[in-house]
Amino acid sequence: xxxxxxxxxxxxxxxxxxxxxxxxxxxxxxxxxxxxxxxxxxxxxxxxxxxxxxxxxxxxxxxxxxxxxxxxxxxxxxxxxxxxxxxxxxxxxxxxxxxxxxxxxxxxxxxxxxxxxxxxxxxxxxxxxxxxxxxxxxxxxxxxxxxxxxxxxxxxxxxxxxxxxxxxxxxxxxxxxxxxxxxxxxxxxxxxxxxxxxxxxxxxxxxxxxxxxxxxxxxxxxxxxxxxxxxxxxxxxxxxxxxxxxxxxxxxxxxxxxxxxxxxxxxxxxxxxxxxxxxxxxxxxxxxxxxxxxxxxxxxxxxxxxxxxxxxxxxxxxxxxxxxx
Ligand code: WQD
Numbered sequence: 063x064x065x066x067x068x069x070x071x072x073x074x075x076x077x078x079x080x081x082x083x084x085x086x087x088x089x090x091x092x093x094x095x096x097x098x099x100x101x102x103x104x105x106x107x108x109x110x111x112x113x114x115x116x117x118x119x120x121x122x123x124x125x126x127x128x129x130x131x132x133x134x135x136x137x138x139x140x141x142x143x144x145x146x147x148x149x150x151x152x153x154x155x156x157x158x159x160x161x162x163x164x165x166x167x168x169x170x171x172x173x174x175x176x177x178x179x180x181x182x183x184x185x186x187x188x189x190x191x192x193x194x195x196x197x198x199x200x201x202x203x204x205x206x207x208x209x210x211x212x213x214x215x216x217x218x219x220x221x222x223x224x225x226x227x228x229x230x231x232x233x234x235x236x237x238x239x240x241x242x243x244x245x246x247x248x249x250x251x252x253x254x255x256x257x258x259x260x261x262x263x264x265x266x267x268x269x270x271x272x273x274x275x276x277x278x279x280x281x282x283x284x285x286x287x288x289x290x291x292x293x294x295x296x297x298x299x300x301x302x303x304x305x306x307x308x309x310x311x312x313x314x315x316x317x318x319x320x321x322x323x324x325x326x327x328x329x330x331x332x333x334x335x336x337x338x339x340x341x342x343x344x345x346x347x348x349x350x351x352x353x354x355x356x357x358x359x360x361x362x363x364x365x366x367x368x369x370x371x372x373x374x375x376x377x378x379x380x381x382x383x384x385x386x387x
Contacts, residue, residue: 105150123166136197147200166298174198226313231379238379253380267342280351283367313352
């Protein structure tokens with residue numbers, strides 16, 4: 063939102079506040095000196111979405127982030143994930159179609175659609191494999207829904223952004239990740255462990271076929287990710303896209319192992335992290351990092367922040383929300 067506001071976009075935030083706080087609007091205002099419009103809305107509520115598009119009858123684009131994203135949780139609650147990640151998408155697309163005007167749609171997708179890619183780095187042409195989790199499947203199905211809708215609607219132009227592993231917080235430390243309950247992802251669990259909330263970090267396996275035995279991921283700073291969305295929506299608004307449905311991998315192009323992440327944390331924080339090697343986590347893939355050629359040379363976006371900066375911002379954010387010095 064901050065990046066969109068800074069670029070002069072009129073922004074309306076829709077959120078059901080099930081996994082976020084309304085206070086974020088004040089924090090956005092503090093950073094941008096602009097307060098975005100906000101509507102509390104459950105996007106699964108078809109009538110509510112219809113009424114919203116009638117009330118805000120000049121909406122010409124959507125960046126659709128609203129989805130559940132915990133891989134492990136999706137295995138336990140598949141129907142909740144299919145409902146929460148797909149019904150809102152369909153409701154938004156149906157209203158977009160009804161506007162009968164050129165409509166830009168940015169979809170928050172994921173590198174999980176590739177599963178364990180056969181070739182690294184991973185390009186957008188890598189084959190889509192059977193999803194390893196309902197979460198990953200909702201991203202694959204979401205892209206299929208968008209592809210089919212674009213074929214039947216000349217007004218709709220879509221960019222699907224396949225995120226690798228987002229980490230970090232805004233440099234102002236006004237906004238950052240606020241996981242509800244025990245975080246599933248590595249970085250928030252790591253920083254919470256360092257903040258004393260957990261006694262140790264479990265490293266899920268060190269017997270993988272990688273240099274140090276732990277899994278490798280492409281950790282991308284969330285601010286770089288945000289900037290990519292501005293570039294993407296501008297691309298659609300300025301009708302620069304090459305086809306009506308484009309896909310871009312959003313990563314740094316560099317893979318880092320879990321142990322490398324831990325060592326980087328200890329270096330940038332000066333803290334010693336308590337961790338233990340434990341059993342592998344079901345569903346984990348061994349290695350994933352992005353081929354950034356298309357994002358850099360077609361989309362015209364490149365990650366500028368590195369792993370150390372991402373981890374440092376995550377740690378600074380953790381200390382702030384825990385009122386630690
Ligand atoms: C990273 C690595 C774990 C926790 C995420 C998101 C998914 C998608 C892709 C955007 C793995 C290891 C983790 C812990 C650990 N992103 N780990 N101990 O699984 O790559 O998926 O990125 O759509 O939404 O979930 O990320 O942070 O869970 O795990 O050892 O306590 O850290 O085994 O190798 P993952 P993650």
